[in-house]
Amino acid sequence: MKIILEQTGKRFNYDWIFRRVTATFNEGERYAILGPNGSGKSTLLQVISGHLHHNEGTISYSTPEKLLSPDQFFRHCAIAAPYLELVEEFTLAESLQFHLQFKQFIPAVKPKDAVGLVGLEKSMHKQIRYFSSGMKQRLKLALAIFSDVPVLLLDEPCTNLDAAGTSLYQQLITEYCGNRMVIVSSNDEQEYFMCPNRISIQDYKNA
Numbered sequence: 001m002k003i004i005l006e007q008t009g010k011r012f013n014y015d016w017i018f019r020r021v022t023a024t025f026n027e028g029e030r031y032a033i034l035g036p037n038g039s040g041k042s043t044l045l046q047v048i049s050g051h052l053h054h055n056e057g058t059i060s061y062s063t064p065e066k067l068l069s070p071d072q073f074f075r076h077c078a079i080a081a082p083y084l085e086l087v088e089e090f091t092l093a094e095s096l097q098f099h100l101q102f103k104q105f106i107p108a109v110k111p112k113d114a115v116g117l118v119g120l121e122k123s124m125h126k127q128i129r130y131f132s133s134g135m136k137q138r139l140k141l142a143l144a145i146f147s148d149v150p151v152l153l154l155d156e157p158c159t160n161l162d163a164a165g166t167s168l169y170q171q172l173i174t175e176y177c178g179n180r181m182v183i184v185s186s187n188d189e190q191e192y193f194m195c196p197n198r199i200s201i202q203d204y205k206n207a
């Protein structure tokens, strides 16, 4: 999978959040989008994911075989982000079952083992509405990182995690991301420790 942004810009009303972003995201590489609070990291990640439309420039998605239309890209990526909510009425078991209808897990992770890998085995039949914020985040990370897709998009992945949760996140990235493309939006080094490629959103302000 390759994602190419050319002269891409996004505005909300009359405010340009970023302009003229030209970047290539290559198969298997890891990228961090960096910048202070409110600078537009999350907006850029949402534009890349297709959740938000850009206002100028282009974004293209391609596999080695073909060009994908933007509405096909979601099948090839998994996202963990604070604004993507879990279904509160589901139990953990139901959440897992629901997710697996759309995206299978990587061969290294059997669905029955996934919950234990993120320390939630005791909550299998608890409704998500009764999960703590850190438990919800562990589940979001599991659903994204274990999904068998070539692109992982992670927005502030350690939000609400304690120190043990943060080291679990780092372990999951190290053990399960393999050769997949990972793009992290963050201002915390612990979240983007694995990303040699760094994009500063500040470079695209007032451009």
Ligand SMILES: Nc1ncnc2c1ncn2[C@@H]1O[C@H](COP(=O)(O)OP(=O)(O)OP(=O)(O)O)[C@@H](O)[C@H]1O
Pocket (backbone or CB within 6 Å): 012, 013, 017, 035, 036, 037, 038, 039, 040, 041, 042, 043, 044, 187
């Ligand atoms: N739906 C929206 N309508 C109008 N403005 C928005 C909307 N979403 C975000 N913004 C604005 O866009 C700017 C960038 O927000 P964004 O969430 O991308 O920043 P961020 O760099 O991810 O911040 P943080 O580090 O605090 O998460 C902010 O000024 C924000 O108020």
